[in-house]
Amino acid sequence: xxxxxxxxxxxxxxVISGATLEQAYPDLPHESDVVDDPETYVGETVLLExxxxxxxxxxxxxxxxxxxxxxxxxxxSQAIKPGAYVEVYGTLEDPDTIRVIEAVAITDEGLxxxxxxxxxxxxxxxxxxxxxxxxxxxxxxxxxQTGVTEEETxxxxxxxxxxx
Amino acid sequence: MPDILAHxxxxxxxxxxxxLRYKWISPQYKTMGMLGALIxxxxxxxxxxxxxxxxxxxxxxxxxxxxxxxxxxxxAVVMAAIIFxxxxxxxxxxxxxxxxxxxxxxxxxxxxxxxxxxxxxxPLTSYRPLTPNLYHSxxxxxxxxxGVFAFAAFAIVKLVNRSSIxx
Numbered sequence: 410x411x412x413x414x415x416x417x418x419x420x421x422x423x424v425i426s427g428a429t430l431e432q433a434y435p436d437l438p439h440e441s442d443v444v445d446d447p448e449t450y451v452g453e454t455v456l457l458e459x460x461x462x463x464x465x466x467x468x469x470x471x472x473x474x475x476x477x478x479x480x481x482x483x484x485x486s487q488a489i490k491p492g493a494y495v496e497v498y499g500t501l502e503d504p505d506t507i508r509v510i511e512a513v514a515i516t517d518e519g520l521x522x523x524x525x526x527x528x529x530x531x532x533x534x535x536x537x538x539x540x541x542x543x544x545x546x547x548x549x550x551x552x553x554q555t556g557v558t559e560e561e562t563x564x565x566x567x568x569x570x571x572x573x
Numbered sequence: 574m575p576d577i578l579a580h581x582x583x584x585x586x587x588x589x590x591x592x593l594r595y596k597w598i599s600p601q602y603k604t605m606g607m608l609g610a611l612i613x614x615x616x617x618x619x620x621x622x623x624x625x626x627x628x629x630x631x632x633x634x635x636x637x638x639x640x641x642x643x644x645x646x647x648x649a650v651v652m653a654a655i656i657f658x659x660x661x662x663x664x665x666x667x668x669x670x671x672x673x674x675x676x677x678x679x680x681x682x683x684x685x686x687x688x689x690x691x692x693x694x695x696p697l698t699s700y701r702p703l704t705p706n707l708y709h710s711x712x713x714x715x716x717x718x719x720g721v722f723a724f725a726a727f728a729i730v731k732l733v734n735r736s737s738i739x740x
Contacts, residue, residue: 412652412654423627423638423640426642426695427636428633430692513684519709519711526713527576527710530577530579533578533607534604537604537607542604548658
């Protein structure tokens, strides 16, 4: 019952957040706006993600479902590698140029690292979960596995209350 | 977010330190805390099932992002209580919540181009705190730092427990 209530509540929250909460940053023109109709947003502060296709000057390709558009990044001193993925916060100077306020670049190697190390993290948790918890069919739920042989199990009071 | 391993290490470290004060936090409950640290990243389902796909299915606006806020996490954890036998539910909820909240807190320090993080306290408020731009998920250094923290916590608790046994 609580489960269903919470499931409903969570779904409701996701609907409300979809309606009211722009995922990352509010009130800024995003990829879909700017790529479709750049002239409208000239002079405005925008937030875009794109892939670096040229480095001197830095040019990024921003893709949406509708199409792809290239923007030159002006005023960035960062060493940005081709192929990197960049989040740009800046002013649209003209339909093809963004004056950068701040840009965050993420390399492909970086992304691979993040994926790989994250998989290791998940596997570690799952292995511990299977060792430390067992499913009780009668009570229909998880309960802690007793007698776990991990050296750190030496939280003494758990097994034998010492201060008793 | 820092990578998931960093989040898991952070949750492990926090649960380990808390076990000094709350003796019931045995390795089993630490594991649950680490599992809790995975919850906020469930919002990444959007990579597989995009918001737009759910929207067209429901015919309503939709955003997985709610999962990566305090409100979403609390509701998700209470919902997850169903996986425990009744007498484990309170402790299970507690550690899952500790892990999930530790994840949100670590995410507050992530580098963003606008200098603003995410609305962590939603739905209480949509305010986005400023971020100190400390790191992003693609840096091995971050994993190492959280690893050192986890190990330090492990070592401290081990020392304290040993000395209390000697006494």
